Amino acid sequence: MTDMPGPVSRLRYPLGWRVMDALERGAGILWPRALHRLTGWLLIAPALLLVAVLCLGLWRIAQGSLHVLDRATFLPAEAYTLENYRTVLDSATYLKIVWRSLSGAFLTVVFTLLLAFPYAYMLVRTPSPFVRKALLAVLFLPFFIGQVVRAYGWLIILGNSGVVNDALGLVGVTPMRLLFSFPTVVFGLVQYMLPFAVLLLAPALTAIPRETEIAAGSLGANWLQVLWHVTLPMARPGLVGAGLVVATLALTDFAMPAMLGGGSQDFIANAVYDQFFRTADQGLGSALALVLVALGSVLVGAVFAAFGAGTLAMGGKR
Amino acid sequence: MEFSPGVRAVDNASFDLQAGRFLTVLGPSGSGKTTLLHMIAGFLKPSGGEIAINGRPVDAVAPHRRSVGMVFQKLALFPHMTAAENVAFPLKMRRWDPRGIPARVAEFLDLVRLGGYRDRRIHELSGGQQQRVAIARALVFEPELLLLDEPLAALDRKLREEMQLEFRRIQKELHVTTINVTHDQREALVVSDEIIVMEGGVIQQYAPPLAIYRQPANAFVAGFVGVSTFLDGVASPAGMRVGGTDCAGRQALPLAEGTPVRGALRAEQISLGPAGDMLAGCDTVLPGRIADMIFEGERLLYIIDSDALPGAEIRIYHHDPTGFDLFEAGAAIRFGWQAQDLKIFKTGRKEPTGGVLQ
Numbered sequence: 001m002t003d004m005p006g007p008v009s010r011l012r013y014p015l016g017w018r019v020m021d022a023l024e025r026g027a028g029i030l031w032p033r034a035l036h037r038l039t040g041w042l043l044i045a046p047a048l049l050l051v052a053v054l055c056l057g058l059w060r061i062a063q064g065s066l067h068v069l070d071r072a073t074f075l076p077a078e079a080y081t082l083e084n085y086r087t088v089l090d091s092a093t094y095l096k097i098v099w100r101s102l103s104g105a106f107l108t109v110v111f112t113l114l115l116a117f118p119y120a121y122m123l124v125r126t127p128s129p130f131v132r133k134a135l136l137a138v139l140f141l142p143f144f145i146g147q148v149v150r151a152y153g154w155l156i157i158l159g160n161s162g163v164v165n166d167a168l169g170l171v172g173v174t175p176m177r178l179l180f181s182f183p184t185v186v187f188g189l190v191q192y193m194l195p196f197a198v199l200l201l202a203p204a205l206t207a208i209p210r211e212t213e214i215a216a217g218s219l220g221a222n223w224l225q226v227l228w229h230v231t232l233p234m235a236r237p238g239l240v241g242a243g244l245v246v247a248t249l250a251l252t253d254f255a256m257p258a259m260l261g262g263g264s265q266d267f268i269a270n271a272v273y274d275q276f277f278r279t280a281d282q283g284l285g286s287a288l289a290l291v292l293v294a295l296g297s298v299l300v301g302a303v304f305a306a307f308g309a310g311t312l313a314m315g316g317k318r
Numbered sequence: 319m320e321f322s323p324g325v326r327a328v329d330n331a332s333f334d335l336q337a338g339r340f341l342t343v344l345g346p347s348g349s350g351k352t353t354l355l356h357m358i359a360g361f362l363k364p365s366g367g368e369i370a371i372n373g374r375p376v377d378a379v380a381p382h383r384r385s386v387g388m389v390f391q392k393l394a395l396f397p398h399m400t401a402a403e404n405v406a407f408p409l410k411m412r413r414w415d416p417r418g419i420p421a422r423v424a425e426f427l428d429l430v431r432l433g434g435y436r437d438r439r440i441h442e443l444s445g446g447q448q449q450r451v452a453i454a455r456a457l458v459f460e461p462e463l464l465l466l467d468e469p470l471a472a473l474d475r476k477l478r479e480e481m482q483l484e485f486r487r488i489q490k491e492l493h494v495t496t497i498n499v500t501h502d503q504r505e506a507l508v509v510s511d512e513i514i515v516m517e518g519g520v521i522q523q524y525a526p527p528l529a530i531y532r533q534p535a536n537a538f539v540a541g542f543v544g545v546s547t548f549l550d551g552v553a554s555p556a557g558m559r560v561g562g563t564d565c566a567g568r569q570a571l572p573l574a575e576g577t578p579v580r581g582a583l584r585a586e587q588i589s590l591g592p593a594g595d596m597l598a599g600c601d602t603v604l605p606g607r608i609a610d611m612i613f614e615g616e617r618l619l620y621i622i623d624s625d626a627l628p629g630a631e632i633r634i635y636h637h638d639p640t641g642f643d644l645f646e647a648g649a650a651i652r653f654g655w656q657a658q659d660l661k662i663f664k665t666g667r668k669e670p671t672g673g674v675l676q
Contacts, residue, residue, distance in 0.1 A: 215388065
């Protein structure tokens with residue numbers, strides 16, 4: 001083939017291109033063309049596998065929840081029974097824990113969104129790149145520290161001889177017990193959830209054109225009316241998405257109630273932990289865990305039904 | 319309005335507009351026309367000067383307390399409301415009697431010919447219908463002034479021309495004082511009672527459409543509105559001299575002989591004939607050659623080279639469909655014009671006429 005154009009025969013493709021070509025040939029052998037319409041399934045297979053393992057675990061927990069602990073042998077009894085669920089429902093303590101988890105999650109959502117909305121709004125609307133970067137840095141700093149270390153930080157700040165009580169002492173206020181109370185747990189949760197909420201709200205606020213707010217102003221709305229009639233309704237998908245994520249994370253949280261509640265402010269996850277690792281009553285722990293899963297699912301389902309999936313719908317049905 | 323020290327987006331842009339008139343501010347992008355509009359609406363504060371609406375200074379009045387309706391470039395409709403709710407919004411915000419609102423909303427939706435679409439969401443409406451909602455919303459509360467911030471720029475040509483006539487019809491029907499901002503010279507000529515041509519934050523000319531087109535105040539206006547051929551030369555008693563060629567023309571202001579000048583000739587005001595034709599009625603007749611011809615549908619555009627006018631690219635419109643094949647590319651021709659049609663301006667500094675309607 002002497003009539004091949006000269007430049008082509010002399011041309012050597014860059015190494016990166018040749019590596020890509022070789023990879024593509026290899027992929028062609030491992031995954032022939034005929035299978036290409038299944039490529040999507042191949043790519044989500046690992047995720048599906050993960051969910052399947054999770055379901056398997058859930059199934060084992062469901063099975064475990066149907067056996068009571070035999071106090072003689074400290075092994076689950078053979079007989080199938082709903083006794084564990086009755087224990088949960090009859091126990092005033094557990095109902096109180098469930099109620100505390102739900103109200104704690106609810107208050108966390110309310111306060112987190114109240115704080116996150118102005119933060120995200122500022123982040124999105126500020127004309128200064130410096131302010132935007134500063135706001136992001138401040139937001140992420142506690143993110144990097146981790147929940148347990150952060151909770152420990154609060155112990156130092158809020159303890160009986162902590163920073164806050166020292167400061168109060170200077171103005172003559174007697175030291176008070178700030179730790180191990182319900183408000184402190186909610187406070188810790190809000191502080192923990194704020195970055196999640198801001199990051200979920202920011203894209204929704206970015207999608208609201210500044211011009212729309214200006215237009216509302218020129219049509220006669222003051223800033224409060226603009227916020228109420230235009231910005232908040234248009235930000236609803238973001239508020240719903242952020243609220244859902246915060247609610248599920250707070251409802252199932254373990255570290256904040258454990259460390260800032262000091263055993264007196266347990267959430268459901270703490271009760272589950274106690275049953276599995278302290279009392280070794282796996283049946284009761286499993287029943288509690290399933291109650292938690294059910295609560296979370298019903299909550300999310302109810303919000304989806306009432307408000308749509310918000311930003312979590314990824315632009316699908318609203 | 320100063321953005322940064324020394325840079326003025328709008329500089330000394332004083333003008334008066336009579337109530338009930340339709341004014342268009344015409345200029346290329348970056349000429350300061352949107353800044354001017356945003357200052358009138360109150361979104362920007364001028365660093366100096368005064369804005370008054372119906373005789374009352376509004377500089378200290380917040381945008382939501384001004385009686386100014388605005389149609390925005392991207393419309394800025396509320397996507398979470400229906401067409402009727404969008405139109406009702408300013409009435410609710412401005413505390414109109416709630417019992418009267420539905421009837422008034424219906425009246426204005428009828429005015430913009432959207433009577434049957436009141437319960438549609440914004441995304442269920444076409445681009446033209448969204449325009450109409452935006453117009454109704456800006457007008458429903460009886461503003462003293464209507465501002466249009468290039469709302470037609472994003473539409474395709476056919477819809478744009480339809481909406482231009484709609485704006486004109488609605489404005490005539492309501493007699494609302496209107497300031498429109500655009501870079502589309504055709505739109506400015508079609509819709510306006512008066513036109514301000516802006517460039518570099520400075521008003522170049524303020525005149526009715528016909529005067530803008532026929533008596534441009536300077537070379538910029540002559541070039542921005544309509545298609546013109548420019549000739550560079552020096553002033554002479556009969557008009558101007560380009561190279562060794564005398565060109566009959568009218569000087570905007572009497573100029574000393576030898577002053578550097580620029581002449582502008584409208585493409586439709588140059589006559590064209592075969593070689594040897596004397597072109598009766600023309601004050602200057604020159605030989606040339608057809609360099610190119612461009613068919614534009616309703617007219618033919620000839621591009622002419624002439625040794626008598628070195629460097630100039632002469633553009634001539636030919637509107638007679640029976641004679642479209644009269645000349646071929648390369649053919650020798652003669653072209654000419656009447657003295658009154660060659661407008662001669664001093665080059666260099668622009669000569670803004672300020673805000674006095676001519």
